[in-house]
Amino acid sequence: xxxxxxxxxxxxxxxxxxxxxxxxxxxxxxSRVKKEINHALHAGxxxxxxxxxxxxxxxxxxxxxxxxxxxxxxxxxxxxQAMETGLKILKPFLSEFHLSYRGKVVIGTIQYDIHxxxxxxxxxxxxxxxxKVLDLGVDVPTESFVRAxxxxxxxxxxxxxxMTTTLxxxxxxxxxxxxxxxxxxxxxxxxxxxxxxxxxxxxxxDAYGVDADSGVKQALKLIKKGHIGKKAQVR
Amino acid sequence: MTRWSEGYTKFCLALSGxxxxxxxxxxxxxHAMCLAxxxxxxxxxxxxxxxxxxxxxxxxxxxxxxxxxxxxxNIEAEALGQRLKHPPFTMPDIDQTDPLxxxxxxxxxxxxxxxxxxxxxxxVLESYRLYEKYTGLVPTLQVxxxxxxxxxxxxxxxxxxxxxxxxxxxxxxxxxxxxxxLLPWIRVQHETVPQARFIVVADAWGSLPNVDLRIFEEFVIxxxxxxxxxxxxxxxxxSGAGYWGESCLQQPLKLLEAKAQISRYSPLGLTGLDxxxxxxxxxxxxxxxxKYDLPLVLGIDALLLNNGPVKAIIERVKRYIKAGAPGGRFxxxxxxxxxxxxPRHIHxxxxxxxxxxxxxxxxxLKIKVKTPSRENFQKFIERKQSDNPEGYTFSWYQAPTVLK
Numbered sequence: 001x002x003x004x005x006x007x008x009x010x011x012x013x014x015x016x017x018x019x020x021x022x023x024x025x026x027x028x029x030x031s032r033v034k035k036e037i038n039h040a041l042h043a044g045x046x047x048x049x050x051x052x053x054x055x056x057x058x059x060x061x062x063x064x065x066x067x068x069x070x071x072x073x074x075x076x077x078x079x080x081q082a083m084e085t086g087l088k089i090l091k092p093f094l095s096e097f098h099l100s101y102r103g104k105v106v107i108g109t110i111q112y113d114i115h116x117x118x119x120x121x122x123x124x125x126x127x128x129x130x131x132k133v134l135d136l137g138v139d140v141p142t143e144s145f146v147r148a149x150x151x152x153x154x155x156x157x158x159x160x161x162x163m164t165t166t167l168x169x170x171x172x173x174x175x176x177x178x179x180x181x182x183x184x185x186x187x188x189x190x191x192x193x194x195x196x197x198x199x200x201x202x203x204x205x206d207a208y209g210v211d212a213d214s215g216v217k218q219a220l221k222l223i224k225k226g227h228i229g230k231k232a233q234v235r
Numbered sequence: 236m237t238r239w240s241e242g243y244t245k246f247c248l249a250l251s252g253x254x255x256x257x258x259x260x261x262x263x264x265x266h267a268m269c270l271a272x273x274x275x276x277x278x279x280x281x282x283x284x285x286x287x288x289x290x291x292x293x294x295x296x297x298x299x300x301x302x303x304x305x306x307x308x309n310i311e312a313e314a315l316g317q318r319l320k321h322p323p324f325t326m327p328d329i330d331q332t333d334p335l336x337x338x339x340x341x342x343x344x345x346x347x348x349x350x351x352x353x354x355x356x357x358x359v360l361e362s363y364r365l366y367e368k369y370t371g372l373v374p375t376l377q378v379x380x381x382x383x384x385x386x387x388x389x390x391x392x393x394x395x396x397x398x399x400x401x402x403x404x405x406x407x408x409x410x411x412x413x414x415x416x417l418l419p420w421i422r423v424q425h426e427t428v429p430q431a432r433f434i435v436v437a438d439a440w441g442s443l444p445n446v447d448l449r450i451f452e453e454f455v456i457x458x459x460x461x462x463x464x465x466x467x468x469x470x471x472x473x474s475g476a477g478y479w480g481e482s483c484l485q486q487p488l489k490l491l492e493a494k495a496q497i498s499r500y501s502p503l504g505l506t507g508l509d510x511x512x513x514x515x516x517x518x519x520x521x522x523x524x525x526k527y528d529l530p531l532v533l534g535i536d537a538l539l540l541n542n543g544p545v546k547a548i549i550e551r552v553k554r555y556i557k558a559g560a561p562g563g564r565f566x567x568x569x570x571x572x573x574x575x576x577x578p579r580h581i582h583x584x585x586x587x588x589x590x591x592x593x594x595x596x597x598x599x600l601k602i603k604v605k606t607p608s609r610e611n612f613q614k615f616i617e618r619k620q621s622d623n624p625e626g627y628t629f630s631w632y633q634a635p636t637v638l639k
């Protein structure tokens with residue numbers, strides 16, 4: 001076998017490993033994900049390639065399947081757990097840049113609203129799109145959002161609400177973050193069942209996502225516009 | 236005869252296929268609480284406040300039948316010791332970050348409860364009594380569904396993990412909830428209201444996309460049937476309710492068939508809720524109801540009612556009546572009206588049902604609906620206080636909220 005043939009075979013073998021990893025992420029098989037990542041590392045595949053072309057590829061396919069109703073929330077939860085298991089193994093081999101090359105997101109559900117499912121799904125897909133996600137949880141008071149923005153200096157703040165009664169607090173957060181020194185440049189994405197594009201515009205949010213898929217698309221759009229992501233590259 | 240007798244008859248005739256008009260009811264607890272200016276901690280714990288406010292707001296809008304409902308997903312969980320959070324202006328909710336059942340050994344926390352002395356179960360029983368006293372009607376009995384209760388005390392993510400990794404444990408949890416909690420609770424409810432022939436089991440966590448069809452068939456339906464088997468022995472049938480998600484399926488009829496199976500003991504029959512009805516069209520729901528020989532209730536989108544515009548609300552009502560009303564056995568439900576919804580939107584929506592829902596239904600439905608002119612809720616309450624044939628206590632009364 002010539003050197004060229006050996007190289008081609010190696011590329012093909014690696015592609016098979018990465019495809020298997022992606023498919024195990026999609027099926028949420030934690031033990032197989034663990035096994036495939038160790039296999040990939042032993043095969044000499046760089047950690048960032050394993051992350052991007054194995055795990056994130058799997059989550060990207062899963063995101064499309066979720067959008068198209070081919071899978072449902074339970075499959076997303078299982079895949080996210082498989083992804084988390086995989087990331088634990090990969091982390092020592094990855095730089096901060098690889099884990100957050102799109103930028104940093106602070107996400108939370110608004111005060112007096114304890115719905116976390118939608119917020120968790122958006123967080124899962126943002127993370128698997130290359131964002132570093134800091135989840136503040138549910139029932140997050142305005143001052144906690146402001147403090148997190150001051151401390152973490154995120155590129156994007158994602159605020160979720162599930163009830164019409166909590167919408168005024170969304171406006172309060174946007175105003176408070178905008179008036180804090182650290183919050184001037186931060187982009188704000190809002191979403192959740194009662195949020196409308198009109199409401200998002202009225203309160204001064206930069207983008208609005210009707211569901212997880214559109215939330216991630218909006219976040220990526222903000223990057224493409226050059227609003228964010230640059231900071232992540234120089235960190 | 237009470238003021239509700241006519242509406243009750245209208246519902247009965249409509250659902251039995253001899254309609255005089257399309258009846259309309261609403262799930263309106265958050266909105267009623269807000270309109271009456273009653274703090275959430277009083278509204279969701281004081282049976283007089285809950286019952287009187289729901290009845291008064293139902294009368295104010297002219298709905299045909301009052302639908303008395305509380306935070307139905309919390310009562311049993313709270314009685315077992317699950318922690319709730321209490322936002323100031325909306326219903327309490329289970330704190331999913333702190334589930335009662337954290338480990339398998341915690342199953343022992345599920346014990347036979349005494350419904351007459353546990354949590355807010357006495358409030359539910361007293362609300363039934365007051366409903367009967369004020370309306371002369373039999374209240375609709377309600378409990379939380381086994382799957383939703385499991386998601387409450389185990390957390391939704393915990394339950395999904397159990398289903399995928401420890402299915403035996405998930406089944407054991409559901410069995411224990413049915414046998415040790417829900418059936419004794421249903422028995423006590425039935426003893427309190429012995430005329431009731433069915434009980435609604437609210438189980439929205441078991442909807443798509445929270446679950447897939449496999450989970451629905453293996454972990455949701457069998458436990459509704461288990462409850463029905465148990466409840467039959469003391470003379471009451473169980474009807475699963477609150478499921479949505481047909482629009483998540485390539486073949487929505489599969490879910491409609493399953494829903495028809497578990498809701499067949501409710502006189503309300505098959506229910507279709509927005510956004511599914513809007514996305515798929517009301518015709519598929521009507522066809523399914525006819526196929527399974529059940530009445531049909533179509534639910535109008537809460538956010539549409541909240542956000543408007545009134546023109547879109549009128550169009551939605553018209554569209555659903557046009558598809559659902561022919562042949563009768565049809566009613567309209569306003570799904571969970573949001574707290575701050577404009578009364579103008581609700582008055583207009585009710586008016587649209589009155590105008591378009593006359594039998595025989597005019598298939599053209601060309602008549603225009605206008606927003607009716609109504610007194611505001613504060614004036615209505617003042618009038619009711621001076622002319623109070625029901626004998627409401629108004630013990631909860633403060634200044635009502637003025638919603639425009």
